[in-house]
Amino acid sequence: MSTKLSPMDALDYLPQPLIIITTGDFENSKRRGSMTAAWVSRVSWNPPLVMVSVAPSRYTLELIEELQRVCS
Numbered sequence: 001m002s003t004k005l006s007p008m009d010a011l012d013y014l015p016q017p018l019i020i021i022t023t024g025d026f027e028n029s030k031r032r033g034s035m036t037a038a039w040v041s042r043v044s045w046n047p048p049l050v051m052v053s054v055a056p057s058r059y060t061l062e063l064i065e066e067l068q069r070v071c072s
Contacts, residue, residue, distance in 0.1 A: 021052055023063045023070045031067075033060040 005013075019040045024032030039053035052070075054061040064070050 019052070021054070021060060021070060023060055023067060025063075025067060031063065033058075033063045035060045 016038065017040070019037045020034055021037050022032070022034040035054070035058060037052045037054070041051050043049040043051050054064070
């Protein structure tokens with residue numbers, strides 16, 4: 001017996017990691033940000049690199065561009 005799923009419901013069955021992107025000024029707690037990210041992919045093993053999609057409206061992106069540092 002098969003069950004018909006909508007494309008959006010089918011996406012719920014795909015395994016997804018929980019990724020939290022953090023960035024900020026370690027000296028100034030008012031200049032820190034974090035966000036969850038759904039669009040993450042491994043780019044390279046050596047050097048270890050990942051790519052993440054961040055919406056232009058996110059404060060976290062502003063901090064990443066300014067401070068040039070990120071942790072996931």
